Every structure is written in structure tokens, then in C-alpha cells.
Amino acid sequence: MFDFPTPYEVATLIPAVVIALTFHEYAHAVVAYKLGDPTAKYSGRLTLNPIPHVDPIGMLMLFFVGFGWAKPVPVNPYNFNKPKRDMVLVSLAGPLSNVILAIAFALLFGVFYAFGSQVLVDVVYKIIWINVVLAVFNMLPIPPLDGSKILAGILPGDSAWLNYLEQYGFIILIILALTGILWPILMFFIEPLWALVQVFVEIGLFLF
DSSP states (O other), X not given: OOOOOOHHHHHHHHHHHHHHHHHHHHHHHXXXXXXXXXXXXXXXXXXXXXXXXXXXXHHHHHHHTSOOOOOOOOOOGGGSSSHHHHHHHHHHHHHXXXXXXXXXXXXXXXXXXXXXXXXXXHHHHHHHHHHHHHHHXXXXXXXXXXHHHHHXXXXXXXXXHHHHHHTTHHHHHHHHHHTTOHHHHHHHHHHHHHHHHHHXXXXXXXXX
């Protein structure tokens, strides 16, 4: 049985989820554009406006299940000079943006803690947590998550298997979640990253 969040938890989670998902997808779009693929730009995804990025169902899943997603940024690898390498870079950009955002808000946590209200502190804390969770979740090698595309770019040969498995990716994730397997796997990687981020929180508290 899932623990449904309280109205207060929803209110403080919404900005955290929107910020994390928006920056994640924007990072994909920016890197793809810089590497020569304008598809995301022409699709209106080269923006920090959250509306084109947020998927309502994926956002609700984050609240009630613990993992979720945004609308995937369209990418055409045929526009890249080195398609395999560049797809790895584009895929890596999303999770990396979440790690950077988590560290940035961790460093600023001291400011919000010293001068902000409890509500603001709770929002910032959730921004840090959601970004850590999204970074780790998206690195899972399960299509269509970024980790699967990174793995496909690293492994020799073509990535036909990725296209085949992608149609079952959502089902695999749901099964992992319902059987209780998903969160232990995620927490194995979240815990060391969270410990690292907490170091930056302590630095921020010390500085401010």
C-alpha cells in the first residue's frame, strides 16, 4: 500500500518536482542542440518553461510511487557528427544536471535555513532530495531511461535491443516497484550520493 502525501507534502513537493524535471529535460535539449541536433529546439523544448516538459502522469507517479518522468526530449541522432558518442553525452546530461542542481541547492541551504521560513526550508530540502532521486533513477539501465541509452552507447555493436526493450520498459519498472525490488536498488546508489550532498549542506550551513 502506498503512503499518500499530505496536502502540505504535495504543496512543498510540487516546486521541487517541477524544477527537477524541467532542468533534467532542458539539459538534454541544450546538449543535443550544442552537438548539432536542433530537433528539441524546433519542438519547443529548448526552454526552462516547465509546461512543455512536465508529463502530468509522470509527475503524479513521483508523488505516489516514488519515481516518475517528464516528456522525453525528441532527439535525432542522425544530426550528430558522432551519433553513438553524442547520444551518450545527451543522455548523461539529464542526470548530471540533477546532481549539479542538488549540490547547488545544498550549498544554498544555509541561506534558506538562516533567513527563510520553515516552508521554504522544506521546499529546498525536497528540491535536493528529488534531484538526487531523479539522477539515480534515470541512470538505471532500463529503457527508456537515460542509463539504458548510456549503456547502449558504451557497449559494442548496434542498439537494436534498446528499441526492442523500450516498449516493455514501463512494465518492467512497475513490476520492480510493485514487488518491492526497485527502492532497495535505488537506495543502494542514493545513499552514497545523498551522503555527498549532505557534505555540501554542511558547507552551506557553515558559510551562511
